[in-house]
Amino acid sequence: MDAITAEGLVKIYRTRKNEVRALDGIDLTVGEGTVLGLLGPNGAGKTTTVRILATLLKPDAGRATVAGFDVVRQAQQLRSVIGLSGQYAAVDENLTGRENLWMFGRLYQLSSADAKQRAGELLEQFDLSDAADRVVKTYSGGMRRRLDLGSALIGRPKLMFLDEPTTGLDPRSRLGMWEVIRGLVRDGATLLLTTQYLEEADELADTIAVVDRGKIIARGTSDELKSQVGGERIEVVVRRKEDISRAGEILARQDSTNPQVHSEEHTRRLSIATNGGANRLMQLMRDLAEAEIEIDDIGLHRPTLDDVFLSLTGHVADGPKPDAEAVSHAAAAARSEKPA
Amino acid sequence: MTSQAASRPNAGGGLAQALRDGYILMWRNLKRIPRIPELAIFAVLQSIMFVLLFAFVFGGAIPIAGGNYREYLMPGIFAQTIIFASATVSVGMAADMSQGIIDRFRSLPMARSAVLTGRTMAEVVYQGGILIVLMLSGLAVGWGVHTGIVEFLAGVALLLLFAFAMAWVGVWLGLSVPTVEVAQQVGFTVLFPITFISNVFVPVQTLPDFLRPVAEWNPTSTLTAATRLLWGNPTAADPRLPAATGFPAEQPILLTLIWVVVILAIFVPLAVRKYRSVSR
Ligand SMILES: Nc1ncnc2c1ncn2[C@@H]1O[C@H](COP(=O)(O)OP(=O)(O)OP(=O)(O)O)[C@@H](O)[C@H]1O
Numbered sequence: 030m031d032a033i034t035a036e037g038l039v040k041i042y043r044t045r046k047n048e049v050r051a052l053d054g055i056d057l058t059v060g061e062g063t064v065l066g067l068l069g070p071n072g073a074g075k076t077t078t079v080r081i082l083a084t085l086l087k088p089d090a091g092r093a094t095v096a097g098f099d100v101v102r103q104a105q106q107l108r109s110v111i112g113l114s115g116q117y118a119a120v121d122e123n124l125t126g127r128e129n130l131w132m133f134g135r136l137y138q139l140s141s142a143d144a145k146q147r148a149g150e151l152l153e154q155f156d157l158s159d160a161a162d163r164v165v166k167t168y169s170g171g172m173r174r175r176l177d178l179g180s181a182l183i184g185r186p187k188l189m190f191l192d193e194p195t196t197g198l199d200p201r202s203r204l205g206m207w208e209v210i211r212g213l214v215r216d217g218a219t220l221l222l223t224t225q226y227l228e229e230a231d232e233l234a235d236t237i238a239v240v241d242r243g244k245i246i247a248r249g250t251s252d253e254l255k256s257q258v259g260g261e262r263i264e265v266v267v268r269r270k271e272d273i274s275r276a277g278e279i280l281a282r283q284d285s286t287n288p289q290v291h292s293e294e295h296t297r298r299l300s301i302a303t304n305g306g307a308n309r310l311m312q313l314m315r316d317l318a319e320a321e322i323e324i325d326d327i328g329l330h331r332p333t334l335d336d337v338f339l340s341l342t343g344h345v346a347d348g349p350k351p352d353a354e355a356v357s358h359a360a361a362a363a364r365s366e367k368p369a
Numbered sequence: 370m371t372s373q374a375a376s377r378p379n380a381g382g383g384l385a386q387a388l389r390d391g392y393i394l395m396w397r398n399l400k401r402i403p404r405i406p407e408l409a410i411f412a413v414l415q416s417i418m419f420v421l422l423f424a425f426v427f428g429g430a431i432p433i434a435g436g437n438y439r440e441y442l443m444p445g446i447f448a449q450t451i452i453f454a455s456a457t458v459s460v461g462m463a464a465d466m467s468q469g470i471i472d473r474f475r476s477l478p479m480a481r482s483a484v485l486t487g488r489t490m491a492e493v494v495y496q497g498g499i500l501i502v503l504m505l506s507g508l509a510v511g512w513g514v515h516t517g518i519v520e521f522l523a524g525v526a527l528l529l530l531f532a533f534a535m536a537w538v539g540v541w542l543g544l545s546v547p548t549v550e551v552a553q554q555v556g557f558t559v560l561f562p563i564t565f566i567s568n569v570f571v572p573v574q575t576l577p578d579f580l581r582p583v584a585e586w587n588p589t590s591t592l593t594a595a596t597r598l599l600w601g602n603p604t605a606a607d608p609r610l611p612a613a614t615g616f617p618a619e620q621p622i623l624l625t626l627i628w629v630v631v632i633l634a635i636f637v638p639l640a641v642r643k644y645r646s647v648s649r
């Protein structure tokens with residue numbers, strides 16, 4: 030049985046001046062116990078989709094069910110089986126972390142004792158025990174985010190909606206959050222999570238749906254999507270213009286199956302598709318050093334959301350560029366290894 | 370999955386759940402009071418400022434039969450404070466709506482009404498506290514209750530009942546405005562004339578003819594007159610002025626109760642409908 034189904038969801042926001050067609054016919058299904066990653070740039074319609082499925086918004090057209098309940102007609106029953114962690118932390122600033130969790134537990138219709146016990150467990154799990162009795166106003170952004178996710182888990186829901194669960198977290202908290210989410214999946218939860226980061230969808234989702242301008246424009250596993258985009262590339266910036274052609278030859282030698290080297294004169298940047306990962310990168314650094322070609326920068330460039338978009342839609346994502354340059358820089362190492 | 374929902378503890382539904390959830394939300398709204406003490410402190414200071422201003426600056430110029438202007442003034446100050454409080458309710462409601470917390474409430478299997486009843490019930494408790502502080506200040510400037518304990522409690526009950534009704538007006542207002550700042554502005558723009566075109570500071574008879582009926586029927590006036598009557602504080606104006614007559618002057622308690630019913634009958638459905646429709 031599918032835990033979540035949606036057919037032809039349409040949502041139009043009407044403001045005084047204009048209409049925004051935020052969703053333009055979204056279809057999706059999420060199997061029980063699986064994770065769907067909704068990937069898309071700013072304004073794509075991710076939050077709107079989540080809000081409809083979590084009963085906060087009524088769709089203008091289409092229908093959706095969550096755990097077998099219709100999102101419009103059976104909203105109240107539906108609410109007792111889901112957990113929602115929205116894009117912005119939805120906790121009470123003037124209550125402590127513990128009080129927030131207790132309150133949400135009570136409103137989830139747990140008994141007072143259960144709510145209290147569950148609050149304690151979650152504070153422990155999300156590393157908030159030290160701050161448990163401080164008002165949330167004094168929490169950092171990341172602490173709020175964790176408290177918010179904890180609030181979504183208070184009733185041990187089997188089905189969860191997480192809207193950009195790691196936005197605004199530092200790398201360590203982000204990894205911690207991933208661990209928590211994986212734990213939920215291990216315990217059998219069904220998850221719909223949205224993200225702007227391909228990398229994150231890659232880590233957590235069984236299937237990915239790419240949303241753009243209110244439509245799903247591609248879906249598949251992360252490998253399927255990535256092969257559509259074209260996989261990893263090695264990028265090199267050489268110091269001297271004269272070295273570009275020589276460096277190009279060395280790059281082409283790396284991967285005999287696909288010796289298509291891209292080079293740009295004015296930026297002195299060269300790139301080539303690779304599937305050799307870090308080993309290939311190391312090899313290339315040695316070869317370049319041997320040939321006494323000085324380099325300013327070298328790195329493994331993974332496909333970003335921008336790349337996905339470029340290849341799927343032919344246009345770059347609207348709005349501010351997501352900060353997802355997933356380039357694992359070896360530049361620092363390269364600089365300190367300057368040939369004599 | 371249906372069985373899971375049904376087996377949830379406490380999932381009684383209906384009125385019992387509405388009361389329980391409303392109580393939890395009331396607890397939440399009361400918790401914030403000691404954590405932002407400035408709010409309560411300034412609410413009290415504002416009222417005390419009015420007492421001092423009118424008792425000592427204008428008091429001499431305002432003729433009151435039976436003498437003591439401060440005795441006359443205090444019930445009006447209580448009523449004014451309670452009516453002004455609806456502005457803070459609307460600000461609190463607007464603040465809730467502008468933050469994510471309301472989304473969490475709406476995603477929980479809780480009684481929908483609880484967000485509204487929790488806020489209005491908390492307001493009654495809060496105003497009760499403010500009233501105690503104000504009454505102590507009143508005693509200090511020479512006000513007192515000259516009737517029995519029953520009349521005293523009846524007056525307090527009337528004030529709190531009115532606070533409850535006004536809280537619903539505040540809730541509706543807070544849900545209707547786009548931002549917290551607008552809630553603040555609208556509140557004070559509407560409430561100042563309502564509390565000033567009344568018998569709070571001056572006898573209605575001293576007002577120009579065209580304002581007099583407004584002031585007489587104004588719920589601020591009827592509430593003030595009702596508490597004056599219940600507590601034995603001066604209600605009459607200067608005997609040189611024509612005596613107050615008509616229904617509002619003769620039946621202030623009944624009229625106040627009617628006001629409470631009318632306000633609730635209008636603003637409870639309005640607020641509930643507004644809350645249902647917000648961001649849907
Ligand atoms: N309340 C609203 N009123 C009017 N337009 C809205 C409203 N909420 C969202 N929109 C519009 O609907 C579209 C989809 O918004 P949505 O919030 O679903 O995007 P998103 O994918 O979550 O983006 P982000 O990554 O920025 O969170 C956007 O064009 C947005 O401007």
Ligand SMILES: [Mg+2]
Nearest residue numbers: 075076077116
């Ligand atoms: Mg969003």
